[in-house]
Amino acid sequence: MKSETDKLISKHGQLNQSDNMKVVSHVQREEDDWVRNTVMLEGIDVPFIYRRKKLYQSLKGARVNITYYRQVEEVAGIEFETMKVVRIKRS
Template structure:
């Protein structure tokens, strides 16, 4: 029987799954009715972003499993690489 992650990865070929990644920083900002979460992960220069309806306790220093896809965002006229998180679990 396939796990939920395996089903996602099979259905969406651009998704990437990473296990046991250490969170270096975690910020939470209000964005209308949502809360925008931004994570910086050890050994990766791109921010990992996702939105939730509630705030989380801080994930800084935690090990997480992430399912995400690469994307880009324009900030101050510059294209920057970001990772859009579709699934996050504590390791």
């Protein structure tokens, strides 16, 4: 029987899944009506970004399972690689 995550990954080829990753930094910033969350994971130099309607408890030091897409944002003519989080859950 396939899990919900397995179904998502098989349906969307660009989707990635990482399990039991340690959060080393979690920053929340208000952005219009949303709260933009930026998470840095141990051993990975690329930020994982997602938005929520409300502030969330800090994930710093927690282990998480994370489902994400790779994306490239252009700021002032410079490309920055980020990961767009589809689903994040404590392990």
